[in-house]
Amino acid sequence: MFDPVETLKEFIRHPSISADPQSKEGMRGARDFLVGLLSSMGFEVEVVPTALHPIILARRGGLPEWPHVVIYGHYDVQPPDPLGLWQTPPFEPVERAGRMYGRGAADNKGPLLVHITAVANLLQRTPDLPLRITFMIEGEEEVGSPSFPAFLEKYSGELREADFVLLSDTGIPNEDQVVITCGLRGLMLCDVEVTGAKSDLHSGLHGGVLRNPIQAISELCASLHTPDGRVNVPGFYDDVLEVEDWEKAELAKLGGDAERYRTWLGIPGFHVPPGVSPFEATRFWPTLEFNGIGGGYQGEGSKTVIPSRAFVKISCRLVPNQNPERIRELVYRAIHERMPKDVSYRIVDQHQGTPYVVVPPDRANTPADQPPILAEAFRCVDRAVSEVFGRAPLYLREGGSVPIIADIKRVLGLDSVMLGLFLPEDNLHAPNESFKLSVMAKGIAVSERTLLALARR
């Protein structure tokens, strides 16, 4: 039986940065690593080519009456920059104070290995486990999963027959309180590029006659929020669903400490819409954020130019019932209306994802119309979490996005059981990402118990 901690180290060593064309070898290494691992566990592994990074599909078949779980994960990671802020190199995993440090440790290599380890353990102890298992592991999650919908369509005949999807790509507030994520924010991304003069200009000779592209971009960005912290795009909030009472009750049980959160973030103060707490803001409300901005001279000292170009990268996080296409229309309309006429500009589409929500059994105000095995899976994971962590899980919507969860629902008709495993301190998408090894061990135990209970239901 493999050691999950050593296995995680080996997995992290492959720099599988899906956004970086230079990382082809790292992507291949991470893929080969998984193929070897799943093959050694007796799975029939297929590497499905895509336009960008192949998808791994690994099957353990069985009798038609056995439950069929699809376990989702992704082997790609975020770019590691800014590199200078890492205490140890991002692709040289280091165990320190009960944590494994490295890019992808928590997103998603560690949590994916939780389920792989659980399955390996189960199958070693119970080779005839009455459970069909399919691993579906993609390499484009961090670039918006462009190939995933077509893959789902192609394999929908086989995959629609499964009962539900199990995954861990969401968070928990602390090690004592597991959260089963029952909603995810969607995404709508775009870049705006502004061009002024045909080339950079001397700011003395020409300064004063034209609108600087940085000024145009700044004026646009400044227009996209109200002073009280809402998104200032007409119609943006029109389709936002009212929050259900049971959701408010679950969030109340979570009982977050806002002051501790503020201190952890290191900010002088929160900036949330009126009447909304920071914890509600990330889970129940949509956002419009600027992920990057650039233009002109960025080096040391000064260079007195009027830059020819400036750009900003915009992303919206959307909540259930908001439609990314519609939000794209509204945001683009605002940009078109507000951009000054004395500059040129273009908007570049980036990816998008639909928000997702699943109402767990026993939580809905009205009985949910769930397939019995999905409902049973929710009950099994609830019990397993209660036993292993000593406290029942909470059922909460999450601020992050896993756009493929909505795609899976749309194409395959399957809902997802999202077992949260990473902590706020894990620094996802940031320097010094890590995964807590005690959470990893408990996660393995929960996954084992859940799958075993489901097989023996």
Place this chain on the structure above:
Amino acid sequence: MFDPVETLKEFIRHPSISADPQSKEGMRGARDFLVGLLSSMGFEVEVVPTALHPIILARRGGLPEWPHVVIYGHYDVQPPDPLGLWQTPPFEPVERAGRMYGRGAADNKGPLLVHITAVANLLQRTPDLPLRITFMIEGEEEVGSPSFPAFLEKYSGELREADFVLLSDTGIPNEDQVVITCGLRGLMLCDVEVTGAKSDLHSGLHGGVLRNPIQAISELCASLHTPDGRVNVPGFYDDVLEVEDWEKAELAKLGGDAERYRTWLGIPGFHVPPGVSPFEATRFWPTLEFNGIGGGYQGEGSKTVIPSRAFVKISCRLVPNQNPERIRELVYRAIHERMPKDVSYRIVDQHQGTPYVVVPPDRANTPADQPPILAEAFRCVDRAVSEVFGRAPLYLREGGSVPIIADIKRVLGLDSVMLGLFLPEDNLHAPNESFKLSVMAKGIAVSERTLLALARR
């Protein structure tokens, strides 16, 4: 006698980027080149060390009754980025269609060589020319001449005895119309750095609870101009002098073609204060520009982070009677008042320079109180330009800044005769900088005639 075109090529080949700590060798190369050249002309050359880049002081003494001209220039150049936009490498000079291409060709290596060549020619033909000449060539002009004021103080005993300064570091509208620059804009530069959370954050997990530093920077920048194109800093225009009638008359003679200028810039429209023409805007009005902005992810595709930091580089161009210290106070006050309280920030001082104005004889409404040799120098250069270019020069203020001109006035009491030589098409501070070789040849003739006439006055 050296060939000025080949000599310019040799000069350009030294990548003397004063802002770049990696360019030490290029700086030394450019300096050694000048030392060799001036020594070969019989000058006594002193290389004056400074904290950053040494200043070259080259003297040709003479009798006390001879006029004494100080010729100023700089051997450093702007950084060449963005490199991708150069048609040929910036430090590999190429002669193409009557122009010499290369970083520094027009700013300031070509125009400096105009005067060096003129002096070399004169001294070869008239070895006993009754004229004292001092070349004063610095290497920090493009980084704000930090060492120059202290150098002036140190050598003020010797340099105060000179009569005036001659230089060519300003522009002309076209090859038929020389401009003698009689005013320069000043400068005030600073960087603003905003910090939000202690590190980059996942925009899903945390988006919606804090003000993004890019948003804070954008809101600040957007607040610094009024919609009608003025600088929106209280008190900013308080000390701006009313434009004199003779200045308006000179500008009218210039007769610029605004539509042609707009097309050359490649912009959809001008953006100037109400009632101000583009040509007045650059010469008579102050500006606040953004020279660079940066923050978050700037690569291909997307990275859904909330960046920890963002910055903007600000520069103000100031007109005569505005005080850079006072403008710094006003701009900083506006930043302090407007920056949102839920982010951290700091302002980093960059360099500054005082605006300058000299009223040429026969142009002022009231007789100017000028030393006779300065007045004679203005008349000599006026005649030389009229003869060589076939048209009298115009006397105009310039949008650019040569902050040391005000320092020279303050420390040495000397005014400057600024013979413009570079064209709008020369792409100063931009990719594909070049210098027109026919202007170079005419400039040499003007400089020769001016210095000879002054010596024989």
